[in-house]
Each structure stands twice: as C-alpha cells, then as structure tokens.
Amino acid sequence: MLMSKVLRIENLRVAIEGKEILRGVDLTIKQGEVHALMGPNGSGKSTLSYALMGHPNYEVTGGSVTIDGEDVLGMEPDERAKAGVFLAFQYPTAIPGVTVANFLRHAVTNVRNPERKEGQDLIPMRDFRKEMRQEMDELGMDHEFARRYLNEGFSGGEKKRAEILQLAMLRPAFAVLDETDSGLDIDAVRIVSEGVNRVSAKHSTGVLVITHYERILTYIKPQFVHILFGGQIVEEGGPELVKQLEAEGYDWIRAKYPEAARLAAELEASQQDQGVGV
Amino acid sequence: MSSTSPATTTAPTGFSEEAFETFLQGRDEPGWLVDRRREAFARFKAFAWPTSRDEEWRRTDVRAFKLDAFAPPALHEPGPAAKAAFEPLWKSLSSHYGTGVAHVDGAVVRKPDPASLGGAVFVDLETAVKDHPEILRKHLLTDVVKPSDDVFAALHGAFWSGGSLLYVPEGVKVELPLFSIAGLSADGRVDFGHTLVVLEDGAEATLVRETASVGRGETPGLHVGALEVLQGAASKLTLVNIQNWDDATWHFTRERAVVGKDASLQWTVGALGSRLSKVNQEVALAGEGSAAQVNGVMFTTGRQHLAYFTRQDHQAPHTTSDLLYKGGLKDRSRVVWKGMIRVEKDAQRTDAYQKNDSLILSDSARADSIPGLEIEANDVRCTHGATAGRVDEEMVFLCQARGIPRATAVRLIVEGFFANVYDRITLEPVRETLRRAVAEKLGNS
Ligand SMILES: Nc1ncnc2c1ncn2[C@@H]1O[C@H](COP(=O)(O)OP(=O)(O)OP(=O)(O)O)[C@@H](O)[C@H]1O
Numbered sequence: 001m002l003m004s005k006v007l008r009i010e011n012l013r014v015a016i017e018g019k020e021i022l023r024g025v026d027l028t029i030k031q032g033e034v035h036a037l038m039g040p041n042g043s044g045k046s047t048l049s050y051a052l053m054g055h056p057n058y059e060v061t062g063g064s065v066t067i068d069g070e071d072v073l074g075m076e077p078d079e080r081a082k083a084g085v086f087l088a089f090q091y092p093t094a095i096p097g098v099t100v101a102n103f104l105r106h107a108v109t110n111v112r113n114p115e116r117k118e119g120q121d122l123i124p125m126r127d128f129r130k131e132m133r134q135e136m137d138e139l140g141m142d143h144e145f146a147r148r149y150l151n152e153g154f155s156g157g158e159k160k161r162a163e164i165l166q167l168a169m170l171r172p173a174f175a176v177l178d179e180t181d182s183g184l185d186i187d188a189v190r191i192v193s194e195g196v197n198r199v200s201a202k203h204s205t206g207v208l209v210i211t212h213y214e215r216i217l218t219y220i221k222p223q224f225v226h227i228l229f230g231g232q233i234v235e236e237g238g239p240e241l242v243k244q245l246e247a248e249g250y251d252w253i254r255a256k257y258p259e260a261a262r263l264a265a266e267l268e269a270s271q272q273d274q275g276v277g278v
Numbered sequence: 279m280s281s282t283s284p285a286t287t288t289a290p291t292g293f294s295e296e297a298f299e300t301f302l303q304g305r306d307e308p309g310w311l312v313d314r315r316r317e318a319f320a321r322f323k324a325f326a327w328p329t330s331r332d333e334e335w336r337r338t339d340v341r342a343f344k345l346d347a348f349a350p351p352a353l354h355e356p357g358p359a360a361k362a363a364f365e366p367l368w369k370s371l372s373s374h375y376g377t378g379v380a381h382v383d384g385a386v387v388r389k390p391d392p393a394s395l396g397g398a399v400f401v402d403l404e405t406a407v408k409d410h411p412e413i414l415r416k417h418l419l420t421d422v423v424k425p426s427d428d429v430f431a432a433l434h435g436a437f438w439s440g441g442s443l444l445y446v447p448e449g450v451k452v453e454l455p456l457f458s459i460a461g462l463s464a465d466g467r468v469d470f471g472h473t474l475v476v477l478e479d480g481a482e483a484t485l486v487r488e489t490a491s492v493g494r495g496e497t498p499g500l501h502v503g504a505l506e507v508l509q510g511a512a513s514k515l516t517l518v519n520i521q522n523w524d525d526a527t528w529h530f531t532r533e534r535a536v537v538g539k540d541a542s543l544q545w546t547v548g549a550l551g552s553r554l555s556k557v558n559q560e561v562a563l564a565g566e567g568s569a570a571q572v573n574g575v576m577f578t579t580g581r582q583h584l585a586y587f588t589r590q591d592h593q594a595p596h597t598t599s600d601l602l603y604k605g606g607l608k609d610r611s612r613v614v615w616k617g618m619i620r621v622e623k624d625a626q627r628t629d630a631y632q633k634n635d636s637l638i639l640s641d642s643a644r645a646d647s648i649p650g651l652e653i654e655a656n657d658v659r660c661t662h663g664a665t666a667g668r669v670d671e672e673m674v675f676l677c678q679a680r681g682i683p684r685a686t687a688v689r690l691i692v693e694g695f696f697a698n699v700y701d702r703i704t705l706e707p708v709r710e711t712l713r714r715a716v717a718e719k720l721g722n723s
C-alpha cells in the first residue's frame with residue numbers, strides 16, 4: 001500500500017497525579033493492521049488511549065509516540081486528530097447544547113483541512129449533511145439523531161454508535177476503540193463492527209481494539225493481540241491469545257508475571273487508600 | 279459634534295429644579311401630563327440617592343455615576359450622520375419583522391407604518407400624547423410602574439422623553455412582529471424612552487425592542503427607562519428586549535408586566551451592553567390561569583457590571599411562571615442576579631420556576647446569584663436554583679480530540695451553554711441576534 005503510515009509507541013511511561021500507571025509500553029501499528037489490546041480492569045488500557053490522544057491529566061514521563069517518525073507527544077490533541085489519530089471513548093463526555101451535526105461539521109472541517117484558520121468557512125452544509133446521513137444509514141441511526149445534543153441523555157449504545165459515526169466521518173489513519181463493544185446489544189456489536197471494518201477498508205485505518213470480550217474480535221479480526229498488565233505489555237500473540245484469555249482468564253498472566261502482578265496490586269491498594277474508585 | 283446636541287443646547291445643570299422647568303417649557307404638553315411630571319419630580323427630589331446600604335445596591339457600586347454630568351433629554355432633530363448610523367439596524371430589523379419605530383439620541387426618527395397594524399395602535403409616545411391621551415392618562419406610570427418605586431423610576435417619571443405606545447384592541451391579533459430601536463450616536467448622551475404596551479382581552483402581538491450605540495467612543499451615555507405592560511384576559515404577548523448599549527453607557531430601568539386572566543407572556547431579555555445596568559424586571563401573574571415565561575441571556579466583558587432583579591409575583595390561583603436566566607462572564611466583568619418568586623395567599627396551585635446559570639470565563643469575573651422565595655399559599659410548586667461554573671475541560675478535550683481547536687471548542691461550548699434558553703425563544707431572528715452578539719463578545723479581547 002502506498003504511503004502507509006506507522007504509529008510507533010516506544011517505552012511510553014504515563015503518570016496520573018504523580019502515580020505511574022504505564023511503565024514502558026511498546027506498540028507499533030501500521031495502517032491497515034488490526035490490533036487487539038486486552039488486560040484486566042485497571043491495567044492501564046484507557047490510560048494508554050488518553051495519553052495517545054493528549055489528555056492534559058495524563059502526564060507522559062518517558063518514552064515516545066511518533067507517526068512516521070514525527071513526534072506526536074508535543075502536539076495538542078486537535079493536532080493529533082489532524083495527524084490522523086482517533087479515539088472512540090470508553091465513556092464519551094456530553095456537551096450540552098451542541099448538536100451532533102454541528103459538532104461533527106466542525107470536526108470534519110478541521111480534520112480535513114489541517115491548515116484551516118479559525119473563522120474560515122465550514123464545509124458546505126449540503127455536502128456534509130448528505131455524507132453524514134449516508135453514514136448514519138449504514139450505522140442504522142435515525143437522522144433525527146443528528147439534531148440531539150452530543151451524548152446528552154444518550155443510552156450507552158447510542159453513545160458508542162455516535163463514536164463510530166464520528167470515526168466514519170473523520171476517516172483517521174489510526175483508530176483506538178476503547179471498549180466500544182461494552183453496553184452494546186448483540187446486533188449492535190455487529191453493526192458497529194461492520195462500520196469500523198468499512199472505514200478501515202476504505203481508508204486503510206490501523207485499528208487498536210480495546211476489549212474484554214471475544215465477540216467484537218470475531219467481527220473486527222485482529223492480526224495482533226497484546227496483553228497489558230501492571231502498566232506494561234506482557235504478552236503478545238495472534239488471535240489464539242484471545243481464545244486462551246476467554247477460556248482461562250488472567251490468573252496465568254498473574255502467575256507468569258509476578259513482578260507486574262505486584263505492581264498492579266500495589267497500585268490498586270494505593271487507590272483504595274485514597275478512596276479512588278472505579 | 280452637532281451644535282443641536284443636548285450637551286450644548288442645555289447647559290449641563292444636571293437635573294435641578296431649573297433644568298426641570300426648562301425641560302417642561304421645551305415640550306408644550308397637556309396639563310395632566312405636566313402635573314404628573316411635577317409629582318414625579320417631587321418624588322425624585324425626596325428620594326435619597328442609593329448607597330451600598332440599600333439592599334438592591336449592596337453589590338452594585340454607583341459612586342462613579344455622576345447624574346449631574348448629564349442633562350435632561352432635549353427635543354431635537356438628530357443630524358444626518360447620527361441618523362445614518364442606525365440605518366443598518368433599521369434595515370435588518372425591517373427585513374425580519376413588520377413595522378417599527380426608531381429613536382436616535384432620544385428623538386424619534388422613524389415612525390411605524392399604520393397600514394400594517396391591522397387595527398392596533400403603535401406610535402411614538404409624543405404622538406400618543408396628542409392622539410391617544412385617554413390611554414396614557416389611564417396607564418402611563420399609574421399602575422404598572424410608579425414614580426414611587428425608586429429614585430430612577432421617579433427620575434424617569436419626571437423626564438421621560440421618547441418611546442412608544444403599543445395598544446392592541448380587544449380580539450385584534452397583530453400578525454407581524456413589531457419592533458423599536460433606541461440608539462445613542464456620537465452626538466447623543468441620554469435616552470429616557472418609555473414603552474407602554476396595552477393588550478386588551480384576546481389581543482395578540484409581538485414586540486422586539488433593541489437598544490444600540492454607534493461610534494460613541496468613551497463618552498458616557500445614560501438611559502433611564504421604563505417598560506409597562508398590561509395584558510387583558512386571554513391575550514398573548516411575545517416581548518423581547520435586547521440591551522446592547524456600548525460599555526460607556528449607564529442603564530437604569532424598571533420593567534413590569536401585569537398578566538391578566540388566562541393570558542400568556544413570553545419575555546426574552548438580552549443583557550449584553552452597558553457599563554453598568556440596574557434592571558428590575560417583574561412579571562405579575564394577576565389573573566387566574568395566567569402564565570409567563572422569562573428568558574434571560576446575559577454576556578459581559580471588560581469591566582461591565584450588570585445587576586438584574588427579577589420578580590415573579592403570583593397574585594392569582596393556577597398561575598405559572600418559568601424563568602431561566604443564563605449568563606457568560608469574561609474579563610473583570612460582574613453580574614448580580616437576584617430573583618424573587620412571590621406567591622400570595624390566594625394564589626393556590628401556583629407553579630413557579632426560577633433558575634440562573636452562570637458560566638465564568640475568566641479568573642477575575644464574578645457572578646452573584648441569589649434566588650429567593652416568599653410563599654404565603656400552601657398548595658404550590660416552586661422550584662429555584664442557581665449554578666456557576668467554568669468551561670468544562672473534559673468537553674474541551676473531547677472537541678480537541680476531534681480536531682476542533684481550543685478557541686473554537688470554547689466557543690461551541692459557550693454557545694451550547696446558552697442553547698437551552700435559545701430553545702425556548704420562539705423568534706428565530708432573536709435567537710440569531712443573541713447568538714451573534716454572544717459570539718462577538720466572546721471573540722474580542
Ligand atoms: N483520573 C484518574 N485519577 C486517578 N487514578 C486514575 C485516573 N484515571 C485512571 N486512574 C487509575 O489508573 C489505573 C488504570 O486505569 P485505566 O482506566 O487506564 O484502566 P483500564 O485498563 O482502562 O481499565 P478498564 O478495563 O476497567 O477500563 C487504574 O488504577 C485507575 O484507577
């Protein structure tokens with residue numbers, strides 16, 4: 001494939017409020033590849049995705065993230081989006097009073113014209129609306145949905161669909177899907193997965209699927225599977241790793257990586273001391 | 279500067295006895311009106327000037343306001359430049375609404391077209407004094423707003439000049455929205471306009487009022503106004519005030535609507551301009567089954583200080599009021615909002631709601647929000663609340679994560695903050711005007 005980009009995460013260390021959560025993560029995703037990231041609750045999967053997107057609360061204390069060798073960590077989140085990074089949030093924030101359509105029109109305008117200055121024209125309404133409606137149809141969403149305020153009062157499933165609608169409209173080079181399958185009914189997992197596959201087929205999107213369950217991975221088939229534990233990727237393999245986790249859980253990981261298990265337990269304990277709940 | 283401006287034709291003697299007599303002599307008004315003005319002037323002189331010891335002035339410091347730096351309004355024809363300054367606004371409002379009236383520097387420059395009123399009376403107030411004295415004698419500053427209300431109401435009662443009368447006879451429905459403009463130009467210093475709206479039983483109308491300043495620079499301006507609304511049974515009124523003076527202008531006004539049996543009022547306030555505002559906005563649910571919806575959009579920048587005192591007076595049973603004021607504050611600006619829901623003993627089955635939300639956009643801005651209830655009936659539902667907060671960084675991040683730069687993100691979030699009040703406003707051009715004004719104020723500085 002021509003001009004295939006590479007997203008490279010190297011020895012990434014991330015702290016939240018001074019506490020180190022990621023302790024050196026290495027992960028390389030090429031455009032067009034599908035990766036799965038699994039790991040027990042609290043292992044740092046969402047931390048990785050937030051850090052990748054540049055959330056201000058996630059402090060990068062070491063390592064690097066690059067796209068084709070270009071530093072990503074120095075970029076503002078909007079620059080990262082323009083550079084081709086997309087994150088489908090595990091818990092999408094609501095923005096009262098801002099409609100899905102208005103939000104998306106601004107997003108699409110900015111991402112498709114990275115050189116755009118504030119105040120310059122948005123993409124034409126007609127073209128935008130047509131495209132958005134097509135994508136909504138594909139995702140089985142009512143057009144009325146575009147007039148609702150973003151994520152406000154959305155059901156769990158509606159939020160996840162709205163994330164995928166954004167993915168489809170923004171056509172990123174790399175997409176991280178943080179538990180997009182959670183909260184979706186069985187049919188919705190399929191519809192949403194097909195949406196992701198369509199986008200990645202069309203735009204050669206490199207996908208990182210974060211999940212706890214095998215189901216979504218039967219639709220979005222990963223070539224690579226990574227297990228994050230205690231802030232590090234401890235196991236890597238192919239789809240067979242998913243089967244093994246599904247069958248055996250994480251106990252064998254804990255047994256195999258006592259040092260990571262100790263760190264994970266330590267972190268959990270320190271959180272309980274401070275009353276930080278999940 | 280034009281030689282006909284009040285600042286030069288009237289010596290700046292402030293609002294003294296002598297100035298009052300000169301003011302009266304210049305106007306040739308009927309005896310009943312002169313008497314009323316004299317009575318109001320006596321009240322004005324008897325009132326003590328507000329100090330920080332007065333409840334409504336505790337948070338609003340008017341020591342920098344020097345009334346005597348201004349002179350009473352004088353009847354004069356504004357110069358061509360002053361008139362031209364407000365043509366764009368006139369054209370814009372004319373394109374959205376029906377007929378209108380415009381004042382520049384306190385003098386009427388455009389009069390409504392009677393042909394498009396369908397039997398209603400909509401005239402400038404000086405014309406009304408000549409042509410409709412019976413309506414004014416009955417209602418002008420007699421029972422809705424009174425010179426005895428406070429020192430500015432008294433000052434207004436003595437010196438009001440310009441403004442308009444909207445009278446809609448029984449059963450008449452005015453199709454197109456009417457509008458009025460009050461403008462202060464580079465030549466003008468004061469506007470003392472008065473608005474009187476009377477809807478008889480079953481009448482319907484929409485009135486959009488806008489104030490604006492053009493090209494005045496740092497020259498202080500002064501508005502001392504009043505708005506009186508009387509609604510008969512089953513009448514419907516949509517009323518809009520957009521206050522958009524420049525930030526060198528002082529704005530003092532008292533506004534009250536008395537809503538009759540089964541009548542309904544939708545009243546939208548855009549509080550955008552002025553250096554300092556002190557506004558009392560009141561709805562009286564006087565007739566059984568009456569309803570009022572009050573919408574407020576405030577946005578302050580620089581060192582603006584806006585003080586709004588709202589009141590929902592439930593005087594009759596089965597009445598409804600629903601007030602939502604939202605404010606955005608930038609720079610060192612300050613907003614004081616104090617609301618009161620009052621339910622009288624007889625006003626059983628009242629349903630009253632009152633809410634004020636503020637979005638603080640700078641460390642030095644400050645919002646004081648003081649909801650209040652006084653309830654004497656026992657079978658009522660009253661809800662009130664106030665919130666104040668910052669732009670949520672999680673929302674900013676979500677926007678940025680989708681490629682929207684920070685400044686745009688903040689603008690979207692601020693617009694979104696006002697959306698639930700815009701959603702209540704039925705006039706699209708009003709929503710658009712408010713939206714644009716907020717965007718503009720958000721953008722500069
Ligand atoms: N804002 C925060 N403040 C404090 N601790 C946090 C914060 N966000 C995450 N953490 C902690 O960081 C650790 C990793 O959390 P993270 O959300 O990345 O886990 P996860 O792998 O996504 O878990 P899950 O499978 O439950 O979604 C957890 O111990 C969590 O409590």
Ligand SMILES: [Mg+2]
Binds near residue numbers: 047178
């Ligand atoms: Mg997570």
